[in-house]
Every structure is written in structure tokens, then in C-alpha cells.
Amino acid sequence: LPLAPLQEGLLFHALYDEESPDIYIVQITLELEGPLNTPRLRQAAQQLLTRHPHLSACFLTRPDNHPLQIIPTHTTIPFTETDLTHHNPTTRQHHTQNILHHTRNQRFTMHTPPLLRYHLIHQTPHHHTLTLTIHHILIDGWSLPLLITELLTLYHHPNNPPLPTPTPYKTYLTHLHHQNPQPATTAWTKHLHTLTQPTTLTTPNPTPPTTPPQHHTQHLTTHTTTQLHHHTRKNGHTLNTLIQTTWALLLHHHTNQNDITFGTTVNGRPPEIPHINTMIGLFINTIPTHTTINHNHTLTQHLTQLQNQQAQLLDHHHLPLTTITNTTPHTHLFDTTTVLENYPL
Template sequence: MKAENIEDIYKLTPVQEGMLFHSLYERESSLYFFHVPIGLRGNLNIEAFEAAWQKVVDRHAIWRTAFYWEDIDNPLQVVYKKVEISLNQYDWRGIERADQEERLKSFYESDRKLYFDFSQPCLMRLALIRLTDDYYEFVWSFHHIITDGWSSAIILDECLQIYEALCEGKEVRFTSNRPFRDYIDWLQEQNIAKTENFWRQTLAGIKAPTPLTYIENKQLPFQEERYDQEKFKLSEASTKALLSFTAQNRLTLATLVNGIWSILLSRYTCRNNIVYGCTVTGRPVDLAEVDSMVGVFINTLPMNVKLNTEQQLLSWLQDLQTQLVEVRHHEYTSLTQIQGWSEVPRDLPMFETFVVVENVPDSQSIRSWKGNVEIVADKGEYFRTNYPLNLVIYPESEMIVAISYDCRRFDLATITGIITEFKILLQYIMTNPFVKIKDLSFLTPKQQQISTALEKEAALFDWELAAIS
């Protein structure tokens, strides 16, 4: 580390500290590793494409950051003034399509196993694989400790704008983003004693994670770690109806999704008090220009939800929304800190399932990229966690609902059943918002057959299974 190339040094956020600890402790784990594969078709200007990524790295400090932890009391992140990146190129033209698919699969597997050296920036890799004369598979790999989904969308949007400008011989002028350092400084100003008191009260009496044993399959063949995912989607008309329902009742989509998941977990565990994880953006509303900041803000927090079976459903959802707002005031707290303030032992997880409602900036550049290349597909990837059962919502024009699961604990039939119940329950809530929670009990999984009438009602609601592999 040469002093003349150092731009800044500051602390890690609590969330970054947790990621660093787990990544160093479990070096074989790929929990915080992300692939973003994107298909590109057309006459790609490779030199301009690589230069665009270099300019993005030059522009944002977090992409020039390394981490140091040895021989110091608290880990630090060190921002370099200049970091050179490279685009690894592969030419697989002339290879049969089936063999290309096998090579791609092997590439992803091997790339995921490559360890990031946290003491060396930049913690990302770029690969461009040419499959035909006019089609490329671009693979963007990075560690979660430097970015989240929101920030990644900003980065990709800027990169595409810069690429277009370079191809046209023009210059793009961006307004300066507020640096991630300002968020670090903001964290130091927070009242940690007040936050500790909030979480102690919120989790009082919780001594163990809510068990999922009721729906687990104990006879599964998988012994090694393996995760899979099932998706379904709503039609555009159904998505509009759903958003209209939430707007009319002054609910957020996140509130409705959290409510449905809480009800399902209550059924599966036969409990009216359940705890699960809820992923939040982590961008504090009282920090100016935070929406344009690039770094890692996203966080997962415990939700302790109580279902009053005598309460009207809509009223309960409104109370849940208030609870979610209260949690947001303390969303910067790391899960490690929270567990330390709870009664849950350190050797147990706080929860075994969580909910994600994706919320990233709308990318005009991605949707209307001009020039000589077309984005065929932003393929994304499975939402990987170390929790056995997770619900992920992608609020697009045709909303996608995904359930990722640990194949060592759940089989496909179980997950398909959960999806069916989710769809039926969502439809029922939208048409019966004033029903009491106890009156939803007829949908319990203890009944092996779900009401035929409700199945038909759900079908009329125009559900569509997503053709996503």
C-alpha cells in the first residue's frame, strides 16, 4: 500500500463488518458473491466498453476500496486514488451451442470459487464472452461488501451512458454523487443507546428462531449445500390491480407482502407470534442525496410480528405498516448487534426465513440504450442467502414472486404448495380486506385440499407461471 496512492481511510459500517467477518471466517462460502450476467447483441465497441467501466471506477470511491483488519483493533477501508481494472475476454465462436452452455456453467461455477483478496481493490471482475459474431455474454462479478442492488443499478446506468458517449466521441457530465464517506460520518452521529433500547423492547421474550419444522421434508437426498428457486408472475393487469388495492388502502406493497408472509408462517408454525427477516434499503431518509450515493446500505433486520386473530385484516396490515416504519428508523443496525441485544443465543440464527421487496432505481439507460448494441437480457441471478426459505418480490410491470429454498430441507412439492397458498391468499385479501384474521383459518395447510372455489377464483385473477429457468 503506497501512501501516495491513498485517497482516504475510514471505518466500516456495521453491515460491512459483518460481511467481512463471515467472508474471512468461511472463505469457501459464496454468500456475499454476486454474478450479474447480461446478454449483449450487436457491434460492441469493446475498447469503449472497457473504458466506460474504468471511468465508473475512477468516479466512485467505493469501487477503489480495499479492507484491512490485521494487527489493528477495528477494521478499516482504504480508498485508493487510482485503480486499474481490466475486461477479461473469451472468444467461444465456432463452438457448438450445447458445448457453450456447458462452458458457461463451468465458468460461473469456477468464477464463484475464486476468492476476492480484500486487501486489494477493486473487489469486482469483468468478463466478456463472445458466443457469436454479434452476441456476447457479459459477466459482472463483485463482492457485496462494496455495493448493493440499488448502487449496482446506478453504476450500470452510468456505465451505459459513458459507453454511448465514448462511441459518439462525446463527453458525459454527471452531477457529483455524495461520497459514501458521508454515510460513515452520519452513522457516528446516531444515538446507539436509543437504538439498543428499541431492539431490546422489540425482541423481548424471543429466545429462538421461529421453527419451520412443520413444512420441512426430513427425507431429502441432498447432503451438500444446494439452493434452488421457483418463480411465478402476475399479468400486467393483475399487477395494476394489486397496486391499485394497496394505493386505495394506503398500504405499501412491502406491507402487503410482509403481511401475507406473516400469515403463511403463522399457519406453518401454528403460532400467532413469529419472527422473520425483512430486507430494507438502509438508506436513511434524513441524509440528503442518499438516493444517489454508491456503496452498501442494504440490511436485513428481524421482524417480530404478532397476529391478533380477532383483528380485522386491513386494520392489522395498517398496524404492520406502522411497525415497518418504526424499524426503518433503526435500519442501520447490524444483525450481529441486534442479536447481541436479544435473548437469542449466539449459536442460533435470529430467524430462518426472510422477505425481500426489491427496490432499485429505474434505469432509463438500460431500457432505452441506443447505439450499436442491444441489451438482450439482464438475466440476474438467484437471490442467495444462508437462510433456508426466502421470499423475493420484483415489482416490475408484471410482478415476479420468487421463493428460494435450501434443497436439504424443502422439496419442490412443498415450495409449489407455498406458492399456491401465497397466490390464493393474496387474491382473497384483495377481495376481502375487512375479514377477521381468524376467518382465514380455512386456508390452513392442515387441510390437504384447498377450496376448489378459491382455486378457480385465483385462476380468474390471471396468474401466470413465469417461464424463467
Template sequence: MTNKATTTSKKKNIEAIYPLTPLQEGMLFHAIMDPHSGVYFEQMSVTFRGKVNEDAFRKAWQFIIDRHQILRTAFVYRKVEKPVQVVHRTVPLPLQVLDWRDRSPEEQEKELVRFLEEDRRRGFKLNQAPLMRFYLIYLDDDRVEFVWSQHHLTMDGWSRPILLKEVFAAYDAFSQGQTPQLPPVRPYKQYIQWLKRQDEKAAEQFWKELLRGFTAPTPLNIDTIPGDEKGRRDYDRVAVSLSAGLSSAVEQLARENQITVNTILQSAWALLLSYYAGQDDVVFGATVSGRPPEIPGVEEMVGMFINTLPVRVRIRPGQSVREWLAENQALMVKMRQFEYTPLVKVQNWSDVPAGTPLFDSIFVFENYPVDRAMNERQMALDVESVKTHARTNFPLTIVAAPGENIHLLVAFDATRFGRQTIERLLSHMENILRGFVEDPDQPVVRIPIVSAEEQQTILSALTGKTVSLPEGETIVSRFEQIVAEHAEATAAVFHHPDSK
């Protein structure tokens, strides 16, 4: 085929061309700047038990790819004035089948770890659709590992369960020799068109007012890795599930005060960040759904809707937990009106110097976890396990998922933070939440971040002996009591070895 014929064929395969959404612009920038970092590469590995109908599985995924434009999308950013996303009419099914049945379970486990890492290193060519690929790996006659890798540019976390639900329905239909019957697709272009109609002047006014006077990112102050190791890129994750009792109490606090669980969890992070930074005015990033309720059926759309934007929280000494949470909830409601704003524009409108990030940590609230979609499936296969992998370009990401046991996960740059430090961070988050629910009318500044056991350890380390505190008393309250009793006394003396 001649070059001219090839070009003509490629043009005929183009269905539509759209601009990028705000978050896509930022993601594309980071992906281009550091193509080997693995940023925004997402990977899910599911172990199925049962006989897989391979033909039905292929047909189901091809059916879903043909159904959704965003799954046939590539990104063009070279030799164009502004990057665009290009929808192809057809794309091949990127499915590969592997057979590992001749290997021992130990060998399979080691090989899977190596295989997943190698797949992540491969990454994607962003100008070639589809930006995802699948693997079916036979571990036994009735045990299969399914690996789904994709670039975050094409869809957000909310979209994944929607797709899984559709794939399972299509698989069941094809397995029975039937044609899948699914509701009409809400095209992603409706969202792109909605974005174009938004009032940028109103957004600019809101963000300027919110961030006025904020000139530097809130420091985390928990970096524990020596400076000579910070050039190495490495990431790790630590997770914890809150007890059913504490999780239920958090949900009850939300219901009683007509606020969301998301607001409570974000506020807990804001308070912890305030403690770590030693500041009563903090800013962190929050991932918002970005799905405008004005668009009919937006909750069933597949695509990239989410955005990451700054949240500014102030901690006022006389304010009760209940009052503070209500104030934070009101801020979240206001932000909903302008959550479509590109982060790069918010950055430009702020007083933070160019080239300096607005925040070093982001908070993500997952209100539709993938595991739930897997459990709600109707497919005739049992799910043995579900594992996911994702990486952002932020040093610290806190992910919260609601449920009978609220799940908290911290993904972090292991060249900056030690694993034990992150484990303590999660413990402190849990202590703050416990303080919220035990007495929401107490001043927010009185919420302890350390447990009674940790307080005892700190006191023992400072005094060289075991110190017992009366029930209900904390290090902070003891310090305040001593200050009140000895207001004129010297609180502390600093002596540096080099001072005269």
C-alpha cells in the same frame, strides 16, 4: 523495488480509511468464517446483441471505477483492532476478453455454465481492490456475453442500476469521442459520517421493546430433506410471476389503505410463516434500504447501505386484514428510524440465547430491479437476456420485485428444503395475497393458504374418498362448523404403535 519502496508506494495509493457499516461487519464475518461458501458473491451475466466498441467499453468502466470510491475499496481485518475499509487512489481495470466464436451455440452454452461456476469458486481476496471483475465473451461478431462479478461488501442491489446507467452514458460518450458529462458524485463517506452521529441508546430501547419475550427463532417446519444429506452445501432457486390482475389488485389495496406493497408482501410471508410454525407471534428478517433521507442525494449514492433486521409480527384472531396491514405498516415506519443498527447488537439486546440466530428466513423487496435499468438504457446495444446469481448465509430468502407482474423468488438451502416444497410455498403466498385483496375486511386468521384444489386433495387423502365443499367454504370453516355442532365430542385420537 525494495520492500520499503513497495510499502511507501502502497501507502501513497491510499486515499481514505473508513469503518465498516453494520451489514458489512456481518458480511465480512461470514465471509471470513467460510471463505469457500460463495456467500455474498454476486454475479450478473448479460447477453448483448450488436457491435461492441471494446475501447469505449474499457474506458467507460475505468471512468466509473475512478469516479466512485467504493469501487476502489478493499477490507483490512488482520492485525488490526477493528476491521476497516481502505480506499485506493487507483486500481487497474479487471477486464478480460475471451473469444468463443469458433464454438457451436451448444458448446458455448455448456462452457458458459462451467465458466460462471468456476468464476464463483474463485471468489475474491477481500484485502485486494477492486472486489469485482468483468469478462467480455465474444459468442459471434454481433453477440457478446458480459459477465460482472462482485462481492456484496462493496455495494447493495440499489447501487447496481445506478452504476449501469452511468456506464451506459459513459460508453455512449466515449463511442462518440466525447468526455462523459455526469453529475457530481455523492461520496460514500457522508453516509459513514452520518452513522457515527446516530443515537445508539434510542436504538437499544426500541429493539429491546420490540423483541421482549421472544426467546427462539420461528421454526419453518417445512424441512423435507433427510438428515444424512444435510451436511452437503447446495442452493437452488424457484421463481413465480403473479398474474397482472392479482398484481394490480395488490397495488390497489396498497393505495386505498395508504400502505406500501412491501408491507402487503411482508405481511403475507408473516402469515404463511405463522401457519407453518403454528405460532401467532413470528419473527423473520427483512432487508431494509438503509438510505437515510436526511442525506441529500442519498438515492444516487453507490455503496453498501442495506441492512437486515428482525421484523416481529403478531396475528390476532379478531383483527381484520385491513387493520392488521395498517398495524404492520406502522411498525415499518418506526423501524425506519433505527434501521442502521448492526444486527449483531440487536441479537445481543434480544432474549434469544447467544449463538442462536434471531431468524432463519429473510424477506427482500427489490424496488429497483436491474432489468428496469437495462431497459431504460440509451446504449446502442440490444439486451437479449439478463441473469443474476447471489447467495446469502440464510436458509431461506424470499425476494419480491414489483411491476406489472409482481415477481417472487425463493433462494433456499437445497440440503434442507425440497424444490416441490418451495413451489408449494410460493403457491401458498399467492393464495394469501388473493385472500387479502378479495376481502380485506375478513379476519386475518380466516385467510386460506391452500387453493380449493389442494383442499380437495387433502380431504380425499384423509377420508379415502372425494369430498365436495360448498362454494366459499374452506377446510378451516368446515372444521369450525363441526366443532360448534359437536362441542363435547372427541376431536381426534392418537395411538402410537408402542403405546399400551
């Protein structure tokens, strides 16, 4: 099968520096309480792969450098068990953290399927830790809770699971393949034609090192969150527009540029594909958000301007970032990005 736009980018990063940590490996950990039927859990993991065969894909590059994803006829799920029930709590915790760290930092070989693995750790007879490690090239954030829900449903109902027949990921790739790129290219060319320069916070590095991200978390109070929702609803804006406008103003403050561009991750799920919101796979894409800061405008005017610009580009989110960038005279457009995550948990 061909690759989705972001899959091509993730494959490039995975092959660009095979010695450094792969920061696009995702790890989900579940704490399971109560008696566990391990063979049934392993079977559920295998059934999940049967339901969604594209999750067993590997990625190859043809001699003309054109990438392909290959779906094997059958793949056995990597499922490892570790028994820590005879250790004391401190030792169990230490071993568990070592296992999670090792599985998270163990790179996948992109041409060897599947790019996911399970590890089940038995803490006590009634407490188990299950970790799923999977490459981001197979799945996006919206899909993760769907995946876990299906896994647990298959565990509880191994013979007749109450799950709908999944829409193949190939349906989405076929939809992308049949899109006429010209309207999208024209729309992005029109949107970015006034772009004077990239918006960057750092000095461009042609060979940037691959380093794991650092995290800083800031929680807003319930009162502040309620006020933000009230403000956006009252003025016909979305919370995403508010976050993006705030980020644009912050970039303006730090760069002293009025012409602001940054990346935005969009969910990339075309509504015309039936059951698109229940499909599991990688649909997201990163696109530029471009807006102008006008000191004569109010905050509300800036919000309205950006939201209107975004609405005009909704049908063109599928275009690869490299193609969008090629509509401008610049080799890159931004070095920061925003994403609003609102998943069906």
C-alpha cells in the same frame, strides 16, 4: 474507512469458511449487440472505478479484530477477453456457460483489491457477452442498474460523460458514525421486550454448511397483482406490508406461535443525505420484523398493526442486527427473511 453494518456481516461470512462457495458473489451478464469498441469499454470500466473509488476497496482486520476497508490510491480493473467467434453456436454456448460458472464460483480474496472483475466474450463480430462479477459487500441491488447505466454512459461519452459528480460513499459511512446509538437501542428494546422466543422453521445449527441457494419462481397474474395494489392503496397499506403480514401468518401456521419474528431487508438509504438514491454502494441492512397474531383481528387490522410498528422504527434501521439481538435475552431471533425488491431499472 469503517464498515457499514451489513458489510461487517458479509465480511464475517466470507472469512468464516474460505473453502466453500461464497454465496455473496453477484454476477450480472449483458448481451451486447452491434460493433463493439473493446478498448473504450475497458476504459469505461476503469473510469467507473475512478468515479467510485470505494468499489476498489479491500477488507482487513486489525489485531483487535476491528475490521477496516482500505481504498487503494489506484487499482487496475481486472478485465478478461475471450474470443469464441470461430466456434459453432453450440460450442460457443458451452464455453460461455463454463466461463460464467467459473467466474461466478471463483472466490475473491477479501484483502486483495478489487473485489470485482469483468469478462468480455466475443460471440460473433456483432454479438458480445459482458459479465460483471462483484462481491455483495461492495454493492446492493438498488445500485446495480445505476452501475450499469453509468458504465454504458461512460462508454458512449468517454471524454465528457453527462453524469453528475457522485456523492462519495464515505459520506454515508460518516453519517452512520455520527448516529447516536442510544435512541435506536431504546426503540428496539421497547419493540422487542415482549418477544417470548425466536421464530424458526429449522433446528438451529451452530456450524451451518455454506450452500448455494436454490430458486423457485412463482409469477402472479396481472389481474391478481392489480387486485393486490388496489387493496393496499384502498386501505392505506403498502405492498411490502402485505407481503410481510402474509409471511407472518404463514410462520404462525407452521410454528403455532402467535409471537412471530422474521428478518426484513431494508434499503438503509437515509433521506437526509443529498442524492442518496443515486449513490452506488452497500446501504441495505437486515433487521427483525416482530408482530403478534391475534385471532380476533381481521387481516386489515393485522396489516395496520404491522405497518404502524414498522413506521415507528424507520429512523432506527441503521442499527446492526447483532446489536438489535443483544437487546433481547435470545442469541438469535429468526431463520427466515423477506425482501421486496423494487429497483430503478
